[in-house]
Amino acid sequence: xxxxxxxxxxxxxxxxxxxxxxxxxxxxxxxxxxxxxxxxxxxxxxxxxxxxxxxxxxxxxxxxxxxxxxxxxxxxxxxxxxxxxxxxxxxxxxxxxxxxxxxxxxxxxxxxxxxxxxxxxxxxxxxxxxxxxxxxxxxxxxxxxxxxxxxxxxxxxxxxxxxxxxxxxxxxxxxxxxxxxxxxxxxxxxxxxxxxxxxxxxxxxxxxxxxxxxxxxxxxxxxxxxxxxxxxxxxxxxxxxxxxxxxxxxxxxxxxxxxxxxxxxxxxxxxxxxxxxxxxxxxxxxxx
DNA sequence: GCATTAGGATGTATACGCCC
DNA sequence: GGGCGTATACATCCTAATGC
Numbered sequence: 001x002x003x004x005x006x007x008x009x010x011x012x013x014x015x016x017x018x019x020x021x022x023x024x025x026x027x028x029x030x031x032x033x034x035x036x037x038x039x040x041x042x043x044x045x046x047x048x049x050x051x052x053x054x055x056x057x058x059x060x061x062x063x064x065x066x067x068x069x070x071x072x073x074x075x076x077x078x079x080x081x082x083x084x085x086x087x088x089x090x091x092x093x094x095x096x097x098x099x100x101x102x103x104x105x106x107x108x109x110x111x112x113x114x115x116x117x118x119x120x121x122x123x124x125x126x127x128x129x130x131x132x133x134x135x136x137x138x139x140x141x142x143x144x145x146x147x148x149x150x151x152x153x154x155x156x157x158x159x160x161x162x163x164x165x166x167x168x169x170x171x172x173x174x175x176x177x178x179x180x181x182x183x184x185x186x187x188x189x190x191x192x193x194x195x196x197x198x199x200x201x202x203x204x205x206x207x208x209x210x211x212x213x214x215x216x217x218x219x220x221x222x223x224x225x226x227x228x229x230x231x232x233x234x235x236x237x238x239x240x241x242x243x244x245x246x247x248x249x250x251x252x253x254x255x256x257x258x259x260x261x262x263x264x265x266x267x268x269x270x271x272x273x274x275x276x277x278x279x280x281x282x283x284x285x286x287x288x
Numbered sequence: 289g290c291a292t293t294a295g296g297a298t299g300t301a302t303a304c305g306c307c308c
Numbered sequence: 309g310g311g312c313g314t315a316t317a318c319a320t321c322c323t324a325a326t327g328c
Binding site for chain 1: 293
């Protein structure tokens with residue numbers, strides 16, 4: 001992982017900047033910037049962290065994140081193997097809305113638009129028909145220039161203002177770290193967990209890695225992420241277990257141990273805690 | 289045989305208050 | 309903001325029972 005710790009994208013002289021990503025694997029660290037960011041993942045899968053939300057992503061994943069919202073994406077392990085033939089393709093759109101002044105945003109007609117922008121501050125995941133419609137407009141945006149590009153962007157935001165087919169990613173109580181040292185430290189912790197969650201992860205070792213005592217580390221981690229370190233690790237493990245459950249020839253106990261849990265009881269309890277149903281029900285639902 | 293649940297024992301992660 | 313000491317809530321492990 002590159003030690004790039006803080007990325008601030010200055011979006012040139014344009015209010016919309018589109019980047020086509022075509023790489024072997026994702027290596028960007030946890031970062032945030034002043035621009036809105038829309039990511040349409042056309043190829044690759046893995047896990048993404050947006051604010052305090054952790055979730056799996058796969059091909060077709062479409063998210064929009066607000067300014068200064070810390071985020072990072074990790075591919076599945078096989079992407080980082082030297083002989084891997086996997087690849088990542090995505091369309092990333094950065095945009096600014098600072099040209100929309102208070103007079104515009106204060107108008108009665110844009111009430112829903114303001115609500116959408118508030119939701120986007122926390123990051124949103126778009127699904128259903130709305131996702132298809134957004135992607136259609138996004139494809140038009142990609143080939144357009146000048147004012148038309150802005151009109152297409154506004155069309156996307158207008159469409160999302162009138163739909164319920166999106167869910168907010170980070171929680172309402174989430175607060176951004178907003179300083180480089182915090183992002184640097186949290187990134188180091190996230191990386192460590194993402195690379196080691198299938199094995200034993202000791203709190204003591206992780207705290208030492210962050211140059212803290214265990215007590216300080218716990219307080220620090222909870223303060224920055226709104227969740228305990230154990231909660232975070234378990235959430236990552238259950239997310240991975242969900243992926244493994246798609247694999248039909250693995251038993252639930254095999255998945256339990258491959259996800260980093262040491263016993264089935266604890267696995268089942270945590271699975272129900274995060275997913276609300278048992279692993280076997282989850283597997284059964286996949287077949288419906 | 290496998291998955292799930294429950295209960296008890298144990299260890300540790302966390303919260304809290306205080307201090308620098 | 310971060311370290312230290314302490315109490316305790318919680319996670320984990322183990323075992324047993326039950327159901328499919």
